[in-house]
Amino acid sequence: MRAERSFDRPWGFLAPAGLLLAGVTLFPILYTVVLSLQRRSLLEAAPLFVGTGNYLRLAADAQFWNALWNTLYFTAVSVALELALGLAIALLVHAQKRGRALLYGVILLPWAVPTAVSARMWEWMYNADIGVLNYLLGTHINWLGSPTVALHAAIAMDVWKSTPFVALLLIAGLQTIPRELYHAAAVDGASRAMMLRRITLPLLVPLVLVALVFRTIDAMRVFDAIYVLTGGGPGNSTETLSIYAYKTLFQSLDLGYGSALAVCMFLCVAFATLVYGLLLRRRL
Amino acid sequence: MIAAGLRGIGLILLVAYCLAPLLWQAVTSIKPAAELVSLPPLLPTRLTAAHYAALFTGHPFLRIMLNSAIVAGVTTLLALALGALAAFALATLRVRGRALILAAVLSVSMFPPIAVVSPLFLVVSALGLHDTLTALIVTYTSFSLPLAVWLLTNFFRDLPRELYLAARVDGWSPLQALLRVIVPLAAPALVAAGLLIFIFAWNEFLLALTFTATEASRTVPVAIALFPGLHEIPYGEIAAASLVATLPLAVLAFAFQRRIVEGLTAGAVKG
Numbered sequence: 129m130r131a132e133r134s135f136d137r138p139w140g141f142l143a144p145a146g147l148l149l150a151g152v153t154l155f156p157i158l159y160t161v162v163l164s165l166q167r168r169s170l171l172e173a174a175p176l177f178v179g180t181g182n183y184l185r186l187a188a189d190a191q192f193w194n195a196l197w198n199t200l201y202f203t204a205v206s207v208a209l210e211l212a213l214g215l216a217i218a219l220l221v222h223a224q225k226r227g228r229a230l231l232y233g234v235i236l237l238p239w240a241v242p243t244a245v246s247a248r249m250w251e252w253m254y255n256a257d258i259g260v261l262n263y264l265l266g267t268h269i270n271w272l273g274s275p276t277v278a279l280h281a282a283i284a285m286d287v288w289k290s291t292p293f294v295a296l297l298l299i300a301g302l303q304t305i306p307r308e309l310y311h312a313a314a315v316d317g318a319s320r321a322m323m324l325r326r327i328t329l330p331l332l333v334p335l336v337l338v339a340l341v342f343r344t345i346d347a348m349r350v351f352d353a354i355y356v357l358t359g360g361g362p363g364n365s366t367e368t369l370s371i372y373a374y375k376t377l378f379q380s381l382d383l384g385y386g387s388a389l390a391v392c393m394f395l396c397v398a399f400a401t402l403v404y405g406l407l408l409r410r411r412l
Numbered sequence: 413m414i415a416a417g418l419r420g421i422g423l424i425l426l427v428a429y430c431l432a433p434l435l436w437q438a439v440t441s442i443k444p445a446a447e448l449v450s451l452p453p454l455l456p457t458r459l460t461a462a463h464y465a466a467l468f469t470g471h472p473f474l475r476i477m478l479n480s481a482i483v484a485g486v487t488t489l490l491a492l493a494l495g496a497l498a499a500f501a502l503a504t505l506r507v508r509g510r511a512l513i514l515a516a517v518l519s520v521s522m523f524p525p526i527a528v529v530s531p532l533f534l535v536v537s538a539l540g541l542h543d544t545l546t547a548l549i550v551t552y553t554s555f556s557l558p559l560a561v562w563l564l565t566n567f568f569r570d571l572p573r574e575l576y577l578a579a580r581v582d583g584w585s586p587l588q589a590l591l592r593v594i595v596p597l598a599a600p601a602l603v604a605a606g607l608l609i610f611i612f613a614w615n616e617f618l619l620a621l622t623f624t625a626t627e628a629s630r631t632v633p634v635a636i637a638l639f640p641g642l643h644e645i646p647y648g649e650i651a652a653a654s655l656v657a658t659l660p661l662a663v664l665a666f667a668f669q670r671r672i673v674e675g676l677t678a679g680a681v682k683g
Binding site: 144146148220230234241249294373383390 | 436448451452497498505525528529535555561611615618637639656665
C-alpha cells in the first residue's frame with residue numbers, strides 16, 4: 129500500500145517537459161496572437177494596439193491571397209504526387225525480398241539530406257544555362273526564372289525529398305497485411321490486379337490517411353525548400369504563407385502584420401489537423 | 413519472368429531517382445572550376461580536390477560542422493532525457509487524462525515554426541542568447557519533445573508493469589526504477605527516437621536562420637543556404653559542402669536504417 133501511494137506522483141516527472149513545451153511553444157503562440165493585434169515594428173519601441181486592423185489589412189492584401197493560393201497548390205499537388213509515387217515504390221520494394229536493407233538505406237537518403245542542402249542541389253541542376261537537367265533533356269527551360277515553372281520545380285524537389293517517407297510508411301502497412309488473405313484469394317482464382325484492388329488497397333487505407341495527414345501538415349508549413357530554392361520568386365510566384373510571413377517579420381520588420389500572417393498559417397494547419405483528426409477517428 | 417524483369421527495371425529506376433541528385437553533387441564537387449561553367453563535358457576531364465580544400469581553408473566550415481554536431485548531439489540527449497521522464501509518468505506511473513495530454517503533445521508537433529518564431533526571437537534577444545548555440549538547443553529540444561514523448565510512451569506501455577513494481581518493492585525510488593530497469597529495456601526505442609531527433613536538429617533551418625547572425629555560429633543548413641560568393645555562386649564548393657554535411661546523415665541512414673524506419677512508422681502506425 130505504501131508503495132502504491134508513491135506511484136501517484138507523476139507530476140514531477142512531467143514537469144520538465146511540460147514547462148519547456150509551455151515556454152517554447154504555448155507562450156509564443158499566444159504572444160504571436162497578441163502581436164498580431166498591434167502595430168509594432170522591430171525598429172520602433174512603442175507598440176500600438178490596433179485590434180483587428182492587421183486582419184482587415186490582410187483580407188485586402190493581394191499578396192496574402194497569392195501566398196495562400198501558392199501554399200494550397202503546393203500542398204495539394206506535392207502530397208498527391210507523393211502518395212501516388214510512394215504507393216508505387218512501396219509495392220515495388222515490398223515485392224523485393226533480397227537486399228531490402230540496402231534499399232531502405234538508399235530510399236532514406238533523399239529524406240535524410242537537409243532540405244536547405246537539397247534545395248541548393250536542385251538549384252544547381254535547374255540552372256537554366258549550365259544546369260544538368262536542361263542538358264540531359266535537351267531543353268532550354270528557365271526552371272526557376274519563369275513564374276509558371278518555378279512553383280512546379282519546387283514541387284518536384286519536395287516530391288523527391290518526401291516520397292521516401294510515404295513509401296516507408298506504406299511498406300510498414302503492407303507488412304501488416306496477413307499473407308493468408310492472398311493465399312485464399314489465389315485459391316479462389318483472383319488475379320493480381322484484383323488482389324491489389326480488393327485486398328491490398330482497402331487494408332492500406334488507414335496508413336494512406338496517416339501519410340496524408342503528416343505530409344499535408346508538413347507541406348503547408350513549407351519554408352526551407354522554397355526560401356533557399358527561389359526565395360519566393362520570381363516575383364511572388366513561389367511565395368507561400370510561411371515565406372511571406374517570414375519576410376514581413378524579419379525583412380520588413382513589421383512584427384504586427386507578420387504575426388497576423390503567422391496566425392493565419394497556424395489556423396490553416398490547425399484546421400487541416402482538425403479535419404483529418406475527425407476523418408481518422410471515424411476511420412479507425 | 414516478365415514480372416521479375418519489370419520489377420528489376422523499376423528498382424533500378426528507383427535507386428537512380430534517389431541517388432541521381434547526390435551523384436551529380438559528387439561529380440560537381442570534384443570538377444575543376446573551369447569545367448563547371450559549361451556542359452558538356454558531363455564528367456570531369458581531370459579531378460580536383462580544390463573545392464574541398466577551399467571549405468576548410470577559406471571558410472569556417474569545420475567550425476560550422478562542429479556547431480551542428482554540438483547542437484544536434486545536445487538536443488538529442490536533452491530531448492531523450494526529458495521525453496523519457498515524461499513518458500515514464502504517462503506510461504508507467506499513470507496520469508489521469510493521459511489520452512488528453514498525449515493528444516495535446518502530439519498537436520504541438522503540428523505547430524508551424526513560423527507561428528512562434530517572432531516571440532522566440534524577442535525572448536532570445538532579451539535574454540542575450542542571440543547568435544548562441546544555446547538558443548538553438550533549447551528550442552530544438554522543445555520541438556523534438558512531442559516525438560520523444562510519443563515514441564517512448566508507446567514503448568514504455570508495452571513493458572510489463574510488474575518490473576517497475578518489483579523494483580519499487582525492492583526499495584528503489586521511482587527515478588532509480590526508471591534509470592535501472594526501464595531505460596535499459598527501452599534502448600531500441602531510445603535509439604530510434606534519438607536518430608530522428610538528431611536528424612531533425614541537424615537539418616533544422618528556420619530557427620537557425622533567425623537566431624544566428626555571424627558565420628561562425630551558423631549551423632550547416634544555414635551556412636550552405638547562405639554560402640558566400642564574391643561574384644558568382646561557387647557551385648563547386650557548395651557541392652563539396654553539401655556532401656560533407658550529408659555524410660553523417662548518410663552513415664546513420666545506412667547503419668541504422670531499420671531503427672529509423674521503425675521510429676518513423678511506429679509513431680504513425682500506432683497513432
